[in-house]
Structures are given as C-alpha cells and as structure tokens.
Amino acid sequence: MKTSVNLCGVELKNPVMTASGTFGSGMEYADFVDLNRLGAVVTKGVADHPWPGNPAPRIAETYGGMINAIGLQNPGIEVFASRDLPFLEQFDTKVIVNVCGHSEEEYLNVVERLQEEKRPDLLEINISCPNVKEGGIAFGTQPKTAEAITKAIKKVAKQPIIMKLSPNVTSIADMARAVEAGGADGVSLINTLTGMKIDINRRTFALANKTGGMSGPAVKPVAVRMVYEVAQAVKIPIVGMGGIQSAEDALEFLMAGATAVSIGTANFYRPTTTIEVVEGIEEFMRKNHVEDIHELIGCVK
Amino acid sequence: MSKMEIVTIAKQECLAPGVYSMWIRTEDIARNARPGQFISVYSKDGSRLLPRPISICEIDGDYLRLVYRVVGKGTDEFKDYVEDDTLRVMGPLGNGYDVEAHEGVAVLFGGGIGVPPMLELAKRLPGKKQDKIVVLGYRDQNLFLKKEFDQVATVYIATDDGSVGIQGNVLDAFKEYGLSGDVFYACGPKPMLRGIKALSEQMQCPAYISLEERMACGVGACLACITKTTEVDEHSHVHNARICKDGPVFLASGVEL
Ligand SMILES: Cc1cc2nc3c(=O)[nH]c(=O)nc-3n(C[C@H](O)[C@H](O)[C@H](O)COP(=O)(O)OP(=O)(O)OC[C@H]3O[C@@H](n4cnc5c(N)ncnc54)[C@H](O)[C@@H]3O)c2cc1C
Ligand SMILES: Cc1cc2nc3c(=O)[nH]c(=O)nc-3n(C[C@H](O)[C@H](O)[C@H](O)COP(=O)(O)O)c2cc1C
Ligand code: FES
Numbered sequence: 300m301k302t303s304v305n306l307c308g309v310e311l312k313n314p315v316m317t318a319s320g321t322f323g324s325g326m327e328y329a330d331f332v333d334l335n336r337l338g339a340v341v342t343k344g345v346a347d348h349p350w351p352g353n354p355a356p357r358i359a360e361t362y363g364g365m366i367n368a369i370g371l372q373n374p375g376i377e378v379f380a381s382r383d384l385p386f387l388e389q390f391d392t393k394v395i396v397n398v399c400g401h402s403e404e405e406y407l408n409v410v411e412r413l414q415e416e417k418r419p420d421l422l423e424i425n426i427s428c429p430n431v432k433e434g435g436i437a438f439g440t441q442p443k444t445a446e447a448i449t450k451a452i453k454k455v456a457k458q459p460i461i462m463k464l465s466p467n468v469t470s471i472a473d474m475a476r477a478v479e480a481g482g483a484d485g486v487s488l489i490n491t492l493t494g495m496k497i498d499i500n501r502r503t504f505a506l507a508n509k510t511g512g513m514s515g516p517a518v519k520p521v522a523v524r525m526v527y528e529v530a531q532a533v534k535i536p537i538v539g540m541g542g543i544q545s546a547e548d549a550l551e552f553l554m555a556g557a558t559a560v561s562i563g564t565a566n567f568y569r570p571t572t573t574i575e576v577v578e579g580i581e582e583f584m585r586k587n588h589v590e591d592i593h594e595l596i597g598c599v600k
Numbered sequence: 601m602s603k604m605e606i607v608t609i610a611k612q613e614c615l616a617p618g619v620y621s622m623w624i625r626t627e628d629i630a631r632n633a634r635p636g637q638f639i640s641v642y643s644k645d646g647s648r649l650l651p652r653p654i655s656i657c658e659i660d661g662d663y664l665r666l667v668y669r670v671v672g673k674g675t676d677e678f679k680d681y682v683e684d685d686t687l688r689v690m691g692p693l694g695n696g697y698d699v700e701a702h703e704g705v706a707v708l709f710g711g712g713i714g715v716p717p718m719l720e721l722a723k724r725l726p727g728k729k730q731d732k733i734v735v736l737g738y739r740d741q742n743l744f745l746k747k748e749f750d751q752v753a754t755v756y757i758a759t760d761d762g763s764v765g766i767q768g769n770v771l772d773a774f775k776e777y778g779l780s781g782d783v784f785y786a787c788g789p790k791p792m793l794r795g796i797k798a799l800s801e802q803m804q805c806p807a808y809i810s811l812e813e814r815m816a817c818g819v820g821a822c823l824a825c826i827t828k829t830t831e832v833d834e835h836s837h838v839h840n841a842r843i844c845k846d847g848p849v850f851l852a853s854g855v856e857l
Contacts, residue, residue, distance in 0.1 A: 362647045
C-alpha cells in the first residue's frame with residue numbers, strides 16, 4: 300500500500316501535515332505526537348524581524364469553530380533559524396516554513412535568509428492573513444499583485460514555493476491561476492475566512508481586533524468546494540485545509556483534488572488528530588483495496 | 601509532561617449558588633500536578649471545541665479537585681455531570697507556584713473564583729498556620745472553601761456586601777486588619793491583581809499573580825493567550841508571554857496589567 304505523495308518535487312511519506320500557526324514549530328506538541336509519523340510539519344509564519352501581533356483577546360469560540368486575530372506574532376527569522384529549525388531537523392519528516400511580511404522586501408528578506416539553511420524542504424508563502432493590516436492580505440486579494448510577489452520570491456528561492464491563498468476573494472480559482480502564472484510550485488488553501496463576533500453583554504467586539512479569521516469544522520464545506528474549484532483551474536499541486544478533524548474529512552479534500560492536507564484548529568482540541576488521520580487514511584485504503592493513494596487524489600471530478 | 605486523558609468524576613457538589621466542586625480521578629495528571637497549574641476541560645458538544653481552562657484546587661493522590669463558577673454554556677454543561685461520568689481533559693498545564701522559593705510569612709489573596717487555586721498552595725507552603733495568611737474575597741456570606749483554608753492557614757475575609765469580615769475587597773481587608781508579609785500570591789479579577797501589583801511595589805515584596813486569558817491550545821503553540829510583559833520575553837522575543845505555558849503564574853513586576 301502506497302501512501303506517499305510527491306508535493307512540488309518533495310516526497311512526503313503521507314499526505315498529512317500541520318497547518319501553519321496551529322502547531323508552533325512542533326515543540327509544544329512533541330509530548331502528544333510522534334513528529335516522525337507526519338508527512339510534513341508546517342511552521343508558524345515567520346517574518347524578517349519579531350512581530351508583536353495583536354492585543355488580546357485574540358480568539359473567540361464560534362459554533363463549531365473559532366475566530367482568531369493573533370496578528371502573526373513571531374520571533375523573527377534569526378531566532379527561528381537558530382532555535383526552531385534545528386529542533387525540527389531531529390525528525391524524519393519534511394519541514395515547510397511559512398513566510399509572512401508587510402512588503403515585498405520583507406518577504407524577500409526571509410526567503411533570502413532561508414537560502415543559507417539546508418533544511419526547509421519547501422516554503423509556504425502566506426499572502427492571505429486577514430489579521431494584518433498592511434501587506435499580507437493585499438497580496439492575496441488581487442491576482443496581479445499575487446502574481447508579482449510569486450515571481451519575485453521564485454527568483455530567490457531554491458526551495459519549491461507554495462502560495463497560501465485567501466478564501467476572502469471573489470474567485471479563488473483566478474488567484475490560483477495568477478500564482479501559477481507567477482511560477483508557484485503549488486498552492487495551499489484555505490486560510491481563514493474573515494468573521495466577527497459580538498459580546499452582547501459587554502456590547503463590544505469579542506476580539507480586540509474587531510474581526511478575526513474563522514477556522515475549524517464549520518468552514519469545511521467552503522474549503523472543500525474551493526479546493527475542488529482550484530483543482531479544476533490549475534495543474535500545480537494543492538494542499539487542502541479548513542476544518543479537518545478526521546480521516547474522512549481529509550479524504551474529502553484528497554478526492555476533491557488535494558495532493559496533501561493540513562490540520563489546524565483540530566490540533567487544539569485533539570492534539571493527536573494528525574496521527575489519527577494518518578491511521579484512518581491507511582485503514583480506509585485497506586478496507587477499500589486502494590493500493591496507491593493517487594487512486595484517490597482528484598478522483599471526484 | 602502533560603497528557604490528554606478521559607477522567608472519571610468521583611464527586612460533584614454545589615458549594616454556593618453557581619459554584620461547583622468536582623473531584624476527578626486521573627491516570628497521571630494528578631500525580632504530575634503542582635498548585636497553580638490548571639487543566640483544560642473539553643465539552644462533549646461538538647459546537648464548543650475550545651477548552652475550558654480550570655485551575656487545580658486540590659491534589660490528592662490520583663484525584664484532582666476543580667472548583668468552578670457557571671458563567672456560560674461550557675461550565676453549565678459540566679455542572680450536570682455526576683459520579684462515574686467521564687470527561688476529556690488535558691493537563692497538568694502551566695508553570696504553577698514554586699512553594700520553596702521564599703522564606704517568611706506568605707500572604708495569599710483569592711478573589712471570587714480566584715479563591716480555589718489558593719487552597720493547594722496554602723496546603724503545600726512550608727511553615728506554620730501563622731506564617732500562612734490567607735485573605736479571601738467573596739460576594740456574600742457564601743464562603744466556599746473557607747473551612748478547608750481554616751485548617752491550614754490564618755484566614756481573613758472580605759465580602760462585597762459586608763455580610764462577613766471587612767466590606768470591600770481583599771486589599772481593603774489586608775489594610776483594615778493591618779496585615780503584612782514577605783511574599784504575596786494572588787488569583788482573582790484583573791482590578792484586584794493590579795492592586796496587588798501596586799501593593800507589592802509599595803511594600804517591596806515579590807508578588808506571584810495568576811493570570812487568565814482565552815485559550816485555544818493550552819500548550820503554548822497558538823499564541824492566543826498572551827499577556828504584556830515589561831521586558832522582551834525570552835521565548836517570543838517581543839513583549840508578550842504565553843499565559844498557558846510561561847504562566848499562568850507570573851511575577852507581578854514582570855507583567856503589565
Ligand atoms: C488559567 C485559567 C484558570 C482558570 N481557573 C478557573 C477556575 O479554577 N474556576 C473557574 O470557575 N474558572 C476558571 N477559569 C475561567 C474559566 O476558564 C471560564 O470561566 C470558562 O472557560 C468559561 O466557559 P463557559 O463555556 O462556561 O463560558 P463561555 O463564556 O460560554 O465561554 C466561551 C469561550 O470563552 C472562554 N472563556 C470564557 N471566560 C473565560 C475566562 N475567564 N478565561 C479564559 N477563557 C474564558 C471559554 O473557555 C470558551 O472558549 C480559569 C481560566 C484560566 C485562563
Ligand atoms: C490560531 C491560528 C493561527 C494561524 N496562524 C497562521 C499563520 O501564521 N500563517 C498562515 O499561513 N496561516 C495561519 N493560520 C491559518 C491555518 O493555517 C489554516 O489555514 C486555517 O486555520 C484553516 O484550517 P483549520 O480549519 O484546520 O484550522 C492560523 C490559524 C489559526 C486558527
Ligand atoms: S492557548 Fe495557545 S498559546 Fe496559550
């Protein structure tokens with residue numbers, strides 16, 4: 300039985316990865332999860348200098364999900380390269396570094412710095428964070444700008460690059476086509492859906508940032524639909540995510556056309572979700588006599 | 601090391617209007633726990649996915665005691681569980697108190713639902729009853745857990761309605777009773793903690809305060825539960841520390857409230 304997939308030229312032992320920002324750099328979850336069993340670990344977004352993020356409260360629970368406005372707090376690329384990357388190097392898994400910035404220059408600074416490191420196997424470029432005012436989302440909502448930043452990053456990155464797309468657009472297929480035209484090796488989707496919650500007793504917003512990105516099981520049908528649309532629009536591989544909490548959920552994404560899947564919010568309430576999904580996919584394949592996982596990828600047209 | 605466990609409820613009772621005490625039997629969590637730490641309690645309703653962080657009130661072998669106030673849907677669900685029901689929890693989480701760190705007289709402040717986490721601390725701190733001063737603030741004459749505190753410490757009371765002890769908060773009681781000490785420990789609402797921080801600066805004595813914030817992961821991964829710090833934090837490299845991992849107990853001088 301073959302569960303390995305080729306993601307943008309990188310061989311993953313299985314298609315199960317973590318979603319950026321929900322797993323730290325794996326350190327905090329090492330008590331719960333054998334990182335060696337994951338297809339890849341995707342790290343929290345990292346910028347060219349430390350970012351303080353947004354004020355608290357940064358999260359709120361919503362029906363079957365949550366909204367967050369962390370604001371991409373991160374310690375900066377230098378700390379990341381000296382602390383988080385060496386930690387991940389101990390494991391037999393692929394390392395995907397998620398990159399964020401306020402401007403093209405800031406994205407490029409991080410990507411350039413990562414060229415000195417041997418380990419990131421892939422880069423995921425976050426052009427879709429809804430919680431950062433300048434930059435970030437601007438790159439992720441206009442096809443022309445998205446294409447331009449993809450081109451610029453592609454010029455300096457030796458690692459394959461995956462562009463992470465926002466669902467907060469008129470046509471996510473157009474965005475995917477734009478980054479494909481810019482030379483992206485893959486796309487990942489979806490980032491969070493912009494939402495809001497009001498605290499009726501305090502008559503104010505539940506989040507200090509007023510709005511936040513919605514994630515968790517409640518967003519899954521939207522995410523599956525978007526993965527399907529993008530799969531019909533581009534040739535490059537897709538990483539699917541949004542509300543996955545079981546192997547069945549992950550299989551929906553694979554069948555809609557994703558080569559790999561990321562698990563985010565579910566880590567918070569079931570830290571072992573990633574492993575359960577790895578095992579559940581294997582069991583599904585055994586039961587249904589699927590020899591190679593590629594028989595499932597994109598099988599629903 | 602923290603773990604996810606399915607625990608069994610050994611006993612649940614109502615201590616005061618809206619305040620419940622739940623003893624749970626754990627596999628490893630209780631044995632690994634320290635006062636000041638907390639556990640994440642999960643709802644069985646799939647519409648409520650995030651953990652409810654609840655402090656450890658008492659530790660007894662394989663058993664943990666949680667005392668909580670019903671404030672919303674999650675805690676309202678928990679109150680209806682009875683003996684032999686099971687719950688999914690994760691823990692122990694957070695740093696907890698270091699009971700050996702200081703000598704002399706300790707003053708413990710607990711305000712409202714900040715009272716419970718002070719109990720195991722009061723039990724574990726070294727020293728005689730007169731070296732452990734506990735100042736508890738309640739809404740009214742429903743003095744939950746007071747009896748337990750009386751056995752291990754010297755207790756002073758403040759109530760909002762003045763029905764018992766000093767009318768006012770724990771800081772008012774501290775002043776009115778003319779108390780003093782060498783180290784402070786506190787858990788309670790933010791305004792109270794601000795008062796304790798100011799008092800500790802004025803009296804030049806360290807204060808360990810326990811903070812609260814909304815949590816998603818409980819293990820330091822998601823960066824939801826931050827507090828502002830006075831210095832650049834060693835882990836985050838910005839002026840933010842994670843309450844779930846670097847706390848919930850902080851030296852008051854190290855955080856901005
Ligand atoms: C470290 C820590 C220790 C705590 N210890 C205790 C304790 O020993 N006893 C006790 O009664 N309460 C304690 N709390 C507060 C307790 O977590 C909340 O009252 C509880 O989560 C409310 O859940 P709910 O579903 O009833 O309320 P809802 O308002 O419906 O909850 C909605 C969401 O907000 C979160 N939330 C609401 N209030 C708080 C809060 N004050 N702090 C953090 N998250 C909150 C919930 O977890 C949930 O995700 C503690 C909080 C923290 C951070
Ligand atoms: C708390 C939190 C932090 C996140 N941080 C990032 C981030 O730093 N970079 C990024 O590209 N996506 C980030 N995301 C988005 C997730 O990677 C993912 O795209 C989204 O949550 C949908 O998947 P899920 O429903 O499985 O969580 C974050 C999501 C959450 C909930
Ligand atoms: S709750 Fe995730 S870092 Fe504290």
